Amino acid sequence: MKGEIFLLQTQVAEEVLARATATGADFGEIYLEDQTAQNIVLKSGKIETVNSGRTHGAGIRVFVGNQAVYVYTNDTSREGLLACAEKAAAAVNQGKGCTVAPFAVTHAEKPEEIRLLPTDVPAARKAEKLREADAAARKYSDEIAQVQVRYMDRVQDVLICNTEGTFVTDRRVYTRMAVNAVATDGKENQSGSMSPGGLMGFEAFDGRIDAAYCGREAARQAVTMLHAPVCPAGVFPVVIDNGFGGVIFHEACGHSLEATSVAYGISEFSGRLGEMIAAPCVTAIDDGTIVNEWGSTHVDDEGMPTGRLVLIDHGRLVNYMIDRLGSRRMNMPPTGSGRRESYAWAPTSRMRNTYIAAGEDDEQAMIAEMKEGLYAKYMGGGSVNPATGEFNFAVNEGYWVKDGKIVHPVRGASLIGRGSDVIMKIDRVGRNCTQAQGMCGSMSGSIPVNVGQPMIRVSSLTVGGR
Amino acid sequence: MEVSKFMDLLLESAGKNGIGPAEIYYEDNDSFSAKAQRGVIDSYEVSSTCSLSMRGSVDGKMGFASTEAFDEDSAEYMIRAVRESALLNEAEEQDEIFAGDEHYPEVEAEEDDLDSVSAEEKLQLALKAEAAAKDADPRIAQTEGASVSTQVSHSMIRNTYGLNLSSTRKLFVAYALPIAKDGESTATGFKMKYGRKLRELDPEELGREAAADTVAQLHAEPVTSGEYRIIFRHDAMQSLLQTFSGIFSAENAQQKMSLLAGREGEEIASPLVSITDDPLRRGGLATSAFDGEGSATFRKAVVEKGVLKTLLHNRKTARKQGVKTTGNARRAGGMHVAPSNFYIEPGTQTLAELMQEMGDGLLITDVSGLHAGANPISGDFSLLSKGFVVRGGKQAEPVERITVAGNFYQLLKSVRAVGSDLDFPGSSIGCPSVDVGVMPVSGK
Known part of the structure; x- marks a missing residue:
């Protein structure tokens, strides 16, 4: 995934929107998405799964007054989108219709700066953060029986265009970690968790997400609850x-x-x-x-x-x-x-x-x-x-x-x-x-x-x- | 490119890139749904999607990746991602790719009519269901809609050992969500029907039943906090079993996330409780001849008269414990364990008889907030609940804004009676109504 890209040509977008609104819809919209995500799970002190996935598809929506029709597909080729538009149009049999206004092509303004795009960071470096959280949780108490740490990132590129002339691309970058610690006394289990994250890249681990703190806090909650009586009602x-x-x-x-x-x-x-x-x-x-x-x-x-x-x-x-x-x-x-x-x-x-x-x-x-x-x-x-x-x-x-x-x-x-x-x-x-x-x-x-x-x-x- | 070509390309380039054995799991789904609200079709949704995931072994370690785009970029991405994933994998026990069983059970194809019912007919069904709910009682002021949806999906497993399995699922789901108002009191209700023959759906009946359930909840009040005898109606009990079904997973047990670890052969529940996992159940939502890793499936008792007979396994958890897989592998990111058609075996008494036997207590018909109020690891729950007071063995006034608290492990042991009304409410997990004895209730 290279930088922010236009996922669709304006001529195709115009053609698809015109087709989708041809039977009377008074508003049409295309939402096109390409997302790359990575999830890493550490359990019992070991990296258990690393899963990368690409989400890709488009949704076409039309309105007739207060009613909405939504059609979606993975096939984002011109033919695929036109087929989707046909299905949306087929669900409409009345209405005043609309014309496709000229597009004002823009990139969404973003106040944040992504310094480390997750797709550029090797999974091995992400895994280190999981180990840090795991070690801190285990060190907290002998009563910690199990620690599960998850790391999640995603880079979502979207294009949204509609019959009112909107044609905007956006990139959303998310990074998050979730620690779940289980404390046990052999008869009962209690758990604690921490899961900070941000609309940011891997630089989240420079300050916003303190992996060791998350591990300790999750462990502290679990151990505290293990020794707590039940709450009065x-x-x-x-x-x-x-x-x-x-x-x-x-x-x-x-x-x-x-x-x-x-x-x-x-x-x-x-x-x-x-x-x-x-x-x-x-x-x-x-x-x-x-x-x-x-x-x-x-x-x-x-x-x-x-x-x-x-x-x-x-x-x-x-x-x-x-x-x-x-x-x-x-x-x-x-x-x-x-x-x-x-x-x-x-x-x-x-x-x-x-x-x-x-x-x-x-x-x-x-x-x-x-x-x-x-x-x-x-x-x-x-x-x-x-x-x-x-x-x-x-x-x-x-x-x-x-x-x-x-x-x-x-x-x-x-x-x-x-x-x-x-x-x-x-x-x-x-x-x-x-x-x-x-x-x-x-x-x-x-x-x-x-x-x-x-x-x-x-x-x-x-x-x-x- | 065409999906079958994409699969060939992936399996071929896996081999060239040191990934072997390798396996592809593919799923496609065509769905339709329409919701009637305020007498018109308020939303209408059609989709056609497919997704593909791949796993493959590099130096004996398994890697995973998935995609919804089937182009050359994606093929490269998949190979790179599977390799990166495998190289980092440190699990002592690795998943295996399976060449397949010699025999697979016959799963009788259920008849359906989903392909022949037109969109217009589906819209009419939704409109009729909503109208019936509104007409059933003047206190039904409006609805949050009545919906009819259909889904046809195919799944396929293909691997480099030559395994090639596929299955098809077809289903319709219809539901109605009436809102009743009377003076200051507002009540919401929900009724769902599902199946494979949409023309057999009676939309008026759906609307009427939803309305009756909703109106019955009007003027509900909390009861005084204290200990009450409790019957969970089949649907509320189903929510509980679904939430806590993970305690029967060998994967959770091996990771110390379930207290049932190592307790096979022990009494973990009342002798009245038997729990079955039956992937071959006719018409079940999880009915399939093979599981997520291609193992043949079979029916098994998980709990028999209170005794834990087996946990649910995939190939990895079974190997680790020195037993055979129970055919409960489930793909979700990596390879996990999940129940198929999983249910508490029904008893012989009707719900009315359970209430008669209980005398005084509460009938809980709905529990909510399960993702927050239930802890699947400790078994503790404290759940916002709705239902009715039971007085002298009969259902009396409605109750809401109470919590019922307990621990699922203890609940299994405290069961005093199991009803005959086993139901699977749009789910592969089912329950009859169950008298669970005394539990603390927090109200006013």
Whole structure:
């Protein structure tokens, strides 16, 4: 894969778009992708698999009013794309049609500089980082029974063009490492994990990803949880630490602000722009522009430039995340939020780097003033039903707080609730906002996103435990 | 270039580049899906894709690579990537490329009608299902859609020993997602049907059943936190078994990721629990005469009356343990282990009888957030759940926003009764409803 390339000639693109919209569609789009990825897995101290893969294909999408047709294939030859366009056109039998506007040919602007393109780095050099993490995890404790380390990189070249004249190429370079450590006492297993990454090349290991630290932290979590009693169940105040703690906002609120659920009035936040939907201490932002961040984008997967979008301003709902189709359905402008896993998924409204902005509260006082409750240091993943707002997520490392003091670690805790309740019940927001990386799965596949927040407190939340 | 030519080119240049033996796995897939929402076809998707992966041995070490582009650049890339991958591979036990078994079981081809059903007919089915859901009850305010999709896929294994196996899969999946509203209460539901004869699908029935399930969840409230007798309905139990099916993998056991390592012959579950892996099950979603590395497949008891009979193996894990493969090799990046049609054997009691016998407790019909609330290594789970209160042996008011917590290893032992309603909800993993005894519930 040589530098950023035009994967398609403009004349062919024009011909394909004209064919796809010939039966009445009023918008047509081509998304063409060529991606090279490498995954390396180390288990039991040894490199177990090295897997390289090339993803290659194209998706053609047309709209007729608020309805969408999506056709995709691996055959990106002129003939293959025209065949795809025929299939898209065949699904349409009405509509006002459109003409293909002259293309404004551009490369997406990228604020970051990729210093070490992963495809130029030998796998053996990547493997060294895995060994470093593995050794640090094992050294932490004799109770560490198993360590698995994964390294993942990908270089994704895309071309997005449409009947409105967009013709943009983009290159997205991702690098990530994930460490999972298992501690055992012979009868029970507990695990811990760390998985930092960035929109960057192998230079991620110069500063952003500290392999040894990841190994130690994963091991420390696993060992801590091995010796922790199970978390009490009930309704308690909960303090959630910064960084990955932001998954609470992502699940409890973020998904319900995506056009996917807002457009048809399904979300509990539909039709509530301008209303106070959260406590006044809550400001929440979805920002695609942070340099090198895992969830950042240059242009979205519909060719729109990225941006910084305030979702909630001091408790007031001010914006939704809107893709092109959502924009038609909601009669509001798109926000550069159209994202997809690959050509095999039609894009839809998705989050980027989504976080609760820093507040003014003192972190130590937050715990000291809470009497009895849970301090969630590391959160696991979660999920939400946008129609009811019900969410749940796991606490990977938690501590029980009594009389305002942390007394011991607790395992097996989960947090459940309803999004609209929980963001009203946030009563403290700390000063130090940090970000953490995750993969978010939804209607357009699995995509990289950041979650983030400073330390926050929720005045009462259902804690699932035993 | 044509895929068959690309395969020839790859196998030939593998040999020239010191890769041998070598093997290609190829898959293609044609799919169609349409979703009706608000009375119109809201989304419509058609695809035709193929992918190819290759593994090959260099100095006895295995390398892997895959591609979706079939040009000369890709062929070079594949050879280079397989070599790089093999040269770094340090695993003590290496996967092997297999020349093939002498005999493969007959898998009866299921009749289907998928090729003859037109796109227009599929759209009508989706529209009818959505309309039926809305018409079934005035409280169904809208839906998140009703969808009909079909998939036809072929897979093929070819290697330098001359092995050449192929199989075809055909399937339709239809589902409806109603949303019910009554006053302040909102409930969502989901019902799925699948099979190989789309003309036998009754879209009205699908819509009605989905609506009935959804409306039943209206005005659900949490119960008070405490210990409850629990029955997991077949679908909720299936979610649990699917999440924890990895504990039966010899690969996980050998890597200390499963607590079932070395426990073959021991009682690991209640005597009421038998678990079968049957790759030859008629109509199963994972039915195939061969596994991911070309071994012939067969039916086997994994747990028999509570006793662990075998873990699931591929050739590598079997060799390491000095046993024969169970035909459960699964390709996913490298070569791994996965169940085929995998299920808890049904008992004789209906769900109503299970509830009658339980008396008071909870019937859990849905668990969510399994990727977050369940730890497949420790077996611990704490899951957001929905269902119904069971009072005096009868299903009573709906329950939501509760978590049910436990440990899957302990759950297997605490089973008090197994129902007769074995179901595979659009999955190759199936369960009947199961009374799992007392578990802690967190609610209000």
